[in-house]
Structures are given as structure tokens and as C-alpha cells.
Amino acid sequence: MTFDIIQKSYIAGFFVYVLINLALVYSSVYIITQFAPAAAGSGIPEIKGYLNGVDTHGILLFRTLIGKIFGSIGSVGGGLALGKEGPLVHTGACIASLLGQGHLAVAIFAAKVAKIVVGVAIFAAKIAKNWQSELANHTDCRFIASVPLKLCLLFLGGSTKYHLNSRWFQVFKSDRDRRDLVTCGCAAGVAAAFRAPVGGVLFALEEVTSWWRSQLMWRVFFTSAVVAVVVRAAMGWCKSGKCGHFGSGGFIIWDISDGQEDYSFAELFPMAIIGVIGGLLGALFNQLTLYITTWRRNHLHKKGNRVKIIEACLVSILTSSISFGLPLLKKCSPCPDSDPASGIECPRPPGMYGNYVNFFCSKDKEYNDLATIFFNTQDDAIRNLFSAKTINEYSSQSLLTFLVMFYALAVVTFGTAVPAGQFVPGIMIGSTYGRLVGMFVVKYYRKLNIEEGTYALLGAASFLGGSMRMTVSLCVIMVEISNNLKFLPLIMLVLLISKAVGDAFNEGIYEEQAQLRGIPLLESRPKYEMRNMTAKEACGSGRVVSFPRVVKVSDVLSILRSNKHNGFPVIDHTRSGEPLVIGLVLRSHLLVILQSKVDFQHSPLPSDSRGGGRSIRHDSSEFAKPVSSKGIRIDDIHLSSDDLEMYIDLAPFLNPSPYIVPEDMSLTKVYNLFRQLGLRHLFVVPRPSRVLGLITRKDLLIEDKENVNTLELQSTSVRIG
């Protein structure tokens, strides 16, 4: 009966579908452009930059968080060719950062907002469900229910962590701990998005962080484990259908454990081909998005927010039309002989999700294979592509059409001003050509134990490998979402090939986007030409501006105005009059001192309260850098002419021993020092004239000096060379 109504109202359905999608996308792009411009895109390049030591303005603010949440509800719900995973990683990082700032009130408020959103969303999902059944269940509204619920889980995960670690909270002011916390947030995002906790840990460690310590691994693991337990618990609670579609699907999103049991040697060749295709298409994707983003920024987005909104709406209309219209043009296929053991019905009953969608078909026992993947939620489309026991469900023509159209849509959508992840579109693209290859294998090898779904999984892995260039984390994520460990060697093989092929053309998508956005990431390897450069050459021609220990306020002001350096050496004189570098003072600290004025003194002589002075007059939090804001600017400081005549003793505010390198050290070595220790400033000094001592490994093993008698040092030797 419902069927008849749909049959009659296809045109009306089309308009409703387009309009609702348009409204959702419009709300998303409106929020982003008016309210939180930093929330556009996936956010992973920016987070990566933040953890590498570069602040992009506004990426970790509260408004960005809110914009990201609501923006991604709109953009994902609006059916665009993008995913929710990147935004979730960014969301996790934002929440972690807000928690780290001690904005408990903010976090609780956000959690409450998220809960209300969940309530509204569930209500909306119920309405949508009715509407869906009219439209053959084809809108993405169920995402509305799942996205914020996951976000809420993230909050819970985050706040659990928070309560358990009140001691941590004491040290959150330090830059390193804040970075650790943001890393944990990223892991939580992936863990919640894919229900892949170990994958989350590895993603955070492999792709996002720049510095890695075993301690960090433990923290990230802790966060991820809490998220896993909370997600699992919430899913148990939601099983009864209380939370829309959230509970469905189980802990493994796209379960293919009942698929192909084994594989033969001969199959390795087509699998290697999938790897090559993945590398090529992935590299092409990176290149195309790079061009289109550059073009967009230089021509379109300069014209203001209105253009951004129109652009996103056009893309939405295009996407809706194609995903609704193309299946209409496709002729339906007759259902295959049904196998009651597999439990797959054809056509699928209305109101369910699964394979064999009847869409605009004239007969009862027919299905539309293009509609099954195209006019569907992305989650379901991937499940259908991965599905086993559905050999010959798709015609190669449909898959090819879908591949070309979706690839083009993903490229066009990338870079519009909405929150957008690349994981799910990547899986869609990859699994489509994977299934295509699988179809040829089934045809050519003529064996019954080959499943096209397996090839779809490998295809997905290969495209992500070719585009994002991750290895271990991607491998674990693919296994965690598909629950088939037997294919682990194959996934590894495919990833090896696709990453190697992709690396031959360009860099990974996150690195390219980071470069495009002007985030100067320091790579882990120094450039080759650095071998022949010395530290002195790298400093550039600018003269070093240094401060004396006690400095006049007016001098400070004029020096700060005259250049843009962020750190200055401080030089004192010994009693015999020789100059001596006593440390490094930061511009930001100088600005705090200038603004507070309490450290001004009348005498040009060093004050005696060295060391103690700062702790009395300043709270250390005054010097802590605010997250993602510009801090005090020099124009904000207003000093009277009396103030200008006073002096400041810089000694209490120094970093007394910054790292130093001799002038003719090879730049490769300097780079390693800088990168490995996460430095911001490094002094280049003349070659020393004396060596006061040599530190070796044994000098650093303080603790063991007592029980040195138990050491068998004769049998071991500290390596030299």
C-alpha cells in the first residue's frame, strides 16, 4: 500500500527530498560562515598543526565546537558527499582543550546542550522516520540522531577522564600537557566515530601527534578505553530503539565476519591491482582537491560569505538531484532466486535497510541496484557494498556510474564551507572500485567461495591508504570496523602498495591541506639540502636584538615595536666586565610585565629578590598562553610617561638556559634537535673555547649509583660511535 503512494508521488518526493537537504545544508553553511568560520573543513590539518606547534586562530574555541557540532549535523544530514569522522576528531580535540583550560562550567553547559540536541534529534528522527517511509527510507536523517549522541558520549568520556585525574589538572597549564590532552581528544573522536578504540589510539599517534612518548601512549590508551566502554554501554542501553538508529549495527559498524572464509594465492594479483588503483585514485584525489581548493580560495571565497552560502547550496542541490535522479534513469533488474538461509529479502521490505532496494520499479520482484548504493545513507551504502552472499547484485555499469559521479561530487564538495570528513567518502569510493574488481574476479576465476564484499573492503582500505597515507592505524581501523581478522594480511598488503604508489606522486591529503592553509608543519625528516648548511646560515641576515638584564621600559617598548621577534636573548656582564648570555625572554612575557606594571622599579640596578619576585607578584597562570587567541597585543598597552622612565629587572622572567648550538653545526643536526624536543627558539653561539665536562649515559643514571655492586657492568658496554 505504501508502495503505491510512493509510486504516485515520485515527483513530489523529489522536491521534498531536495528541499529538506537544502535546508539542512543551508543551516550548516550559515552557522559556519556567520558564527564559527574555523569549523569549516575536517579540522584534522589544523589539529595536526596545533600539535606540531602552530596555532591556527580559533580552532579550539568554544564557538568552534558548537559550530562544528551543529554544522556537521547539517552537512552530514543534508546528504552531501562527506563524512562525520574528521569533524568528530576536531570536536574531541576542542572538548579536550576546553576541559584542559578548566572550563568545567563550559564543558557541562556543552554537555547539556548536547543532551537537549539529542532529545530534539530523537524527536526529529521519529518524525523523519515517518517521512522516510514515504520516501522509501532514503534520507540521511538518521545521522541526526547518531552524530550528537556520539558527541555526547565523547563528553561523557571526556568528563570521566577529568574526574579521575584531578591531579593532572594542576599541570594542565603546561603546553605539553595541553597538547597531550588534545591528542587524547583526537583519539576519542576516532574511537567514537568508528567504534574503533585501538584504531583511535593509533590514529592519534601515527597521524596527528608530532612528538611521541610512552607516557602519552598510556594517556591516549586510557581515554580510548573509557570511550570504548561508554560507547558500548550506551549501545546496550539504546538497543531497544530508544535512540533512533544509534544502537543498531552493533559494536562493529560494517560486520563482514560471515563473508569469505579463505583466499587463494591467485587472488593476490587482483588484490595488488586494487592497491595500485587505490594509490592512483587517492593521489589524484589529493591533487584535484588541492587545485580546487586553491582556485576556490583565490577566486570564490574572496567575495565574502554570501558566495560561500550559495556555493554550498548549489552543491547540495546538485548532490540531491544526482542521487535521486540517476537511479530513476536506471532500469530495474529482476530479483535473484532468494536463498532463505542468507536471510536477505529481495526487494527489501519498506521501512528496513539493506540490499535490493525497490525504487521506481514497475514490478514487485525487481530492484534498482544504483538506488541501493546511491539513493541511500552512506552507512547503508557501505554496508551493502561490503555485504557477502550478494554476488551479481550490482551491474558493473551501475558501479562505474556511481564511482565517477561520487568521486566528482566528493572532489567538488571538498572545500565548501561546511564541516567535512574524508573517511566515509573515501570508503565509498574505494569499496565501489573494489567491488568492481571483485566482480571481474568472480567472473574470471569462477569459484564460488569468492565474495565481492571482500574486495570492496580491500578497495576501501586502498583508497584511504592512497589518500591519507596512514599504515598501522588505518589497518587497525579497517579491521575494527569490519570484524574479519583473517583478511589482516591482505589489508596490510593493499595498504603497502597503495601508500607506496601514492607517495610516488604527492603528499598525504592532510599534509597538502595543511600546506595550503599556511600551517608550517615541521616534518620528521630534515630536508636533504640541510646537510650542507650550517646553523649560522639558517639564522638569516637579521641582526639579533638583545636586552640587557635591567632595561628601561621605554626601550622595551621601542624594541618590541621595532621588530616581530618572539624571543630575545638577555645579556648581562660579569664583574670583570665580560658579556654573558643569561637567558631568553619571550615577547609574550614582556607584554604581560608591561601591562601589569607591578615589576617596574626606579633603580637601574638589579633587584635582589631574584627568583622569589615573580612568584609573589605574579600568578604563573598570567604567563600561561591562552589557547587559540592572540593574547595581549602591543597596542593594548598604555603607559604613562612616568612608567616609561622606570626600569625592569628581567632576571626573574628568563628562561635561564635555552638550548644552544655552535655556529657551524650542520643544519640537519639543528633540525633534529629542534624537531625532537619541540623547541621554539634556539640560540646560535660561537664555538666554545673550553669544555667543562662530558656527559655520558652513566652520568645520567643517578638512581643506580647506590646498588652499583649488583651491576654486571663488565659484560655490557655503552655503545660508542
Added chain:
Amino acid sequence: MTFDIIQKSYIAGFFVYVLINLALVYSSVYIITQFAPAAAGSGIPEIKGYLNGVDTHGILLFRTLIGKIFGSIGSVGGGLALGKEGPLVHTGACIASLLGQGHLAVAIFAAKVAKIVVGVAIFAAKIAKNWQSELANHTDCRFIASVPLKLCLLFLGGSTKYHLNSRWFQVFKSDRDRRDLVTCGCAAGVAAAFRAPVGGVLFALEEVTSWWRSQLMWRVFFTSAVVAVVVRAAMGWCKSGKCGHFGSGGFIIWDISDGQEDYSFAELFPMAIIGVIGGLLGALFNQLTLYITTWRRNHLHKKGNRVKIIEACLVSILTSSISFGLPLLKKCSPCPDSDPASGIECPRPPGMYGNYVNFFCSKDKEYNDLATIFFNTQDDAIRNLFSAKTINEYSSQSLLTFLVMFYALAVVTFGTAVPAGQFVPGIMIGSTYGRLVGMFVVKYYRKLNIEEGTYALLGAASFLGGSMRMTVSLCVIMVEISNNLKFLPLIMLVLLISKAVGDAFNEGIYEEQAQLRGIPLLESRPKYEMRNMTAKEACGSGRVVSFPRVVKVSDVLSILRSNKHNGFPVIDHTRSGEPLVIGLVLRSHLLVILQSKVDFQHSPLPSDSRGGGRSIRHDSSEFAKPVSSKGIRIDDIHLSSDDLEMYIDLAPFLNPSPYIVPEDMSLTKVYNLFRQLGLRHLFVVPRPSRVLGLITRKDLLIEDKENVNTLELQSTSVRIG
């Protein structure tokens, strides 16, 4: 019929069993003590030390490799309470190191030896199989077949890597690349031992290496993927039973994917208890083994190899007696009503492996639950403990007996002079108490969908977590060997708890053993008391011995004899007569120069051929440090009195810019510098008097200077502070 024979010959069977085990253990301990003393133990602490920068004598030699292979065949085959995983990691590292030295001939020879061993072993396994059927399949001889085959696969994995990377080979001389290669070897070891490639990657990164780079991750991933594909291929080839028991079991060793489907909230409490027990027992295990190893070294092993051999033989007899004798004392239980759907027979048919072993039972339909786990191979015992659909197979009394006895045996066995891993015994212990807890849960909760096998898996994870203190890698390994991703959140939870509990008592087993063996590992965190120390204080009181640029041979000799330093500063004078530190020269390089004599010159003036000199007269390989050997000793050098009067210009042999730190830098900072960069020597110099330049992040981004116009630098700011 066979059954009757066994029934009659239990006493004869006992003696044969004890004697064969004794012979195997004797062969193992004889090889170790006479031929390769460095191959005793698991080898992981030593490898960890090597990668941290400490050479233990002989751990990567060819004889150690051979000793490890044959020794572990003996010790594992001899039925001792130890595993083969640690030795396999060590073996992998040895092979990698030998390959890295370019000992291709050696590697090929080793591969051939391994192949012959495989041949012999398969033959032996066939004989053993006949013998086994007489003894109700209870010896561990099948290990003889599986161990060397895996080793062979390792070889294949290693050499495949080798061929693909001939360009690598050029740079293998560098210390860092050799370390990378050894890390890859460790990953290959775990990947082959557990058929867990991703677990291998993570084990190498989390537990073994000290320095981590994304490049290293790629290399390790590559190795592990190759191993996975090769292992999988070999298993396909072996499926027909050509290689003994190697092919059986599939890619997942202890598959429990058909076990418990889901879990309820109420189960989390007993699972948390398993975590606590694991933490306590693991910490106790570490402490006991620490005591017993210390005692052994101070009292027993001083008396020479004979004592070591007797000790190992006694342990073997004890183990055999207990594992054969205790089940004899246990009364048999009647078989449960068989369920044809589960496919489990009771008692199991002779010649098969599985649950419900009939051992010394008077009736046909009875089984001996203690024999099922105790008088069995460890692999099978674990499979039985993990098994689903076998509720109430074991009595709590049997499990408790086994737990106490095996724990005691594992503690006693640890530290005997045979190759020994702790993974498999740990899994045995853990799964026993896990199953015990599971039994109580089954009894108390009275639900039918709870499986004791699930608790056994969690128990295994908790004991390993409590003893080895790994997180992510252990988690992945547990999932990879058991193939049940649904339990991932539970495994993470249990690992969190057990590691936290264990950390409250002592350090991980590898760290404790490393400390005991006098391997000075530099931990990733500096000690707290370092905060208040300066670099100058850490240098110790010893005066710095430095060389002038051109030095008399006799002076070199006397300086080298007079102290044990490994590095010396070289000090030259500028034209104006001021001293200037021009670099660091290593003791090992000086010894090479002294031995070769080609660089001696008559004039005390600097030679002009600076830079070019070394490349002509020396091959760089002469200066490369030989792996794990003492190198040239000073007593090996014989110089004539003419030679002693000559001079050496040290300039070509210098490291011209070693890292330097100012004298009053906090030792915490020095430690980080040392640890992060993996340094061996560090110069402590006076505070500089001038700053020639400041290097910041922007100075290091060489490449991007050209397309600086596309950068949006106004929106990003390099973080300061």
C-alpha cells in the same frame, strides 16, 4: 586397542616421558652453556637495551642466533613452563642484525641450516607422532616442527625485505639504520610467533624501541606485512599436513569467535576483579622472579656451567613429574551429555587434540580435567581453557591446583640457562584464574549466555598486563590471537586496571630484568631530583681529558691507557692564540687509526689534506662499529718506537659539532636532549658570551620560501612560550 596399551604401560610411559623431556632440556642447556651463553633467557631486555644504546656482549652474534634456535627447540620441546615468543623476538633481531651487517653469506647459510632443521624436525615430528599416540599425544614434540619452520619464515621475511631494499643496504653502516633493522626484526618475531602482524608492529614500537619516528613505523609495518603474507602463504601450503602441526589452527591461533556473543553490565564487576588479580599476580611474579634471579646469580651460577646444567635438568624432571603425576592422582569425572551441535566429543578420540582428555580413567565415558590442561602442550591447554561451550568442564579444585603448581614452576624455571619466553606461561596462568572467576560468574549469575572461555581470555590479558605493563600492543595481540573484536572494550578495561595495579608495586618484568642484568636503560622520563641539578654537577669530578689537534702517537697511547673515557674533546688554537673546541674524537676511532698507522705523519703541523685524507686512506667501514663485539682493544696495538715519535692530525676524524649545553642548564633539560636524540656524548661548556643568531621554526622551513605568497600566514601564529 591403543587405549589398552596405554592403560597397561603408564609407568613405562612416565619414564619415557621424563627421559625424553630431560634429554631435550639437557641438549638445550648444554648448547647454551657451552656454545652461546648470551642466548639464555628471553633476550627481550637485552634487545631493549641495545635499542636504547647499550650493547650487551654477544647478543646479536651468529652463534647466539644458532644457540637460540636450537636451545629453544630443546627447552620448549622439553615441556618446561616457558614460551617460545621471547626467543623468537630475539631470533628475529639477530637475523635482522646479521643481514644489516651485510653477512649475506651468513644469512643464506643460516637459512639453509634452518631448512635442514625443518626437514629433520618434520621427520622427528613424524616419529614423535607415532610415539605420541602411544603416550596419548602428550609431548610437546610438535613444537619441534613449528618453531624452526617459523624461524625459516622469519628468514624468508627477512631476506625478502633484503632484496627489495638494496638501496638501504648502502646506509646500513649507520647506527640508526641498524637499530631500525633490529626493531623490524623484533616486530617480525612477534608477527611470526603469534601470527599477529599489527601486534608485532605495536610491540616493537611500544615495548622495544626507545626512539620512534614515523619513518620507522613505515619500515616496521613493511616488515610485518611481509611476514604476515609469508606466514599466511606457508600455512596455505602446509594445510595438507605436510609440515607436522604447523598448518593446523589457522591464522588465528586460539580462535574464540564462536564464543560468548554479548555481555551485560553486571559482568563488568567480575571482569574488573580479574584485572585486579592480574595486576597483583603479575607484580608478584615480577618480584619473585627478581628475587630468585638475584639469588641464583649470587649463589648458584657462580659455581660454573655444571651447576647450571644440573639445575635445568632438575627443573625438567620436576616439571615432567608434576605434569604427569598430578593428573594421575586426580579422579576422573564422567562425561557431560554430549551436544552434537557443538562438535565436541567426550572423551576426545586418541590422536586428536581438544578437550576432555581420557587419562588414567577407569571407564570409557570419563575424562580427567587436570590432564586436559596439565599433561598437554601449552598451545592445546590454552585452546582448551579459552574454549566455549564447555561450561563446567573443569572443577575449581583442578584449576586451583594447576594455577598454584604452574605459577610455581614458571617462577622456578625463569632464569635457568635456557631460552625462555614469558608470554605463553603468562597466558596459561592468566587464563586459569580467569576461568576460575568465570566459573563463579556462571554459578552466581545463572545465565546461559556466559562463557567461561571469555573470562579465561580476559584473565590472560590481565596477567600479561600486570607483568609486562604493555597496553596497546598487548590489546591488539590478544585480539589478533583470539579473533573476537567484540571483547575489545573489555580487554582494554582489564588491561587498564591490571597495569595500574601492577604499577603501584613495581616495574615491568623487562625493565626489572634489564636492571638486574646491569643494562642501564634510560627511561623516557627524567628523574625528579634532576630538576635541581645542573649539567655541571652531573659531569662528575673527573677532569676532562682533551687532545690538541695534532698529537703525538705516544701521547695518544698514554692518554687512552690512563682512563676509560670513550670520547675526547679536541681543542685547537685560533691564529690569535685563543683556544677553540673543534670537535669530538672517539676512542674507537683513535684505536683504528693507531692500528692502521697510515695516518701517522712526521711533522707536528696540521696536514693540508683536511677532509679528503680520510676518504683516501680509510674505508668508512673500518670505522663502523662491529655489532656486539669488543672491537679493537688497546692491548692489541703494537707500535714500534719510531711510530711512537710520530704525529697524528685528528682533524679528519672528528665529529666537528657535537651537541653542547651550557654549564648551568637544568639536568632535566639535558636528560631530554640526551634521551630524545639518542646521544652518547654531550659537551658541557661555559655560558656563551654572545648570541650570533636565533633559529625559529620559520628558519627551518626552507622549501616553503618560494611559494610564500600562497601562505595565509596572517591567520596562523607560531606558538610561543
